Amino acid sequence: MSELFAFESDFVASLRCIPMAVRFKLDRAGIKLSLRQWSRFRREDRQTLLDTPCITDAEARTYRGLLELLVLARAGEPAAPLIEPPPEDWREAVVPDQVRSFAACLGVAPPADDTWASLPELRRFVLVKLSRDNHDNVNFVPAMREFGLI
DSSP, rough: OOOOOOHHHHHTTOOOOOOHHHHHHHHHHEEEEOOHHHHHHHHHHHHHHHHOOOOHHHHHHHHHHHHHHIIIIIISSOOOSSSOOOOGGGGSOOOHHHHHHHHHHHHHHOHHHHHHHSSSSHHHHHHHHHHHHHOOTTTTTHHHHHHOOO
């Protein structure tokens, strides 16, 4: 879950923005991290957050503790928990409706359900995140292309 994507290439080298792999881990850990807080982290902090596993519940608790320490140390404030648990429709075996709808709005075919089910969790998470109303969605089509879906 430390994959960096080509559609993120404009900021991957410096990790100046929060990569999708870290966004996935933030959701798993239940922490809301602002770009301002991220920018206060050292390069090695950012790399650690990218490299640290956060799949199991135990790893998510450890990751949350690491985040809480880093936010307090670097930004001088406590880490904010997510107000409500994030939707996990990326875990569904079929393409979520919001991905289908968003793809249709952009004039691209959504992935087939069997293709969706075979995608790694992080890639499904990315497509769900990039199809949300309140997200900068310019990378949806590049992500679909990168994942071999169009």
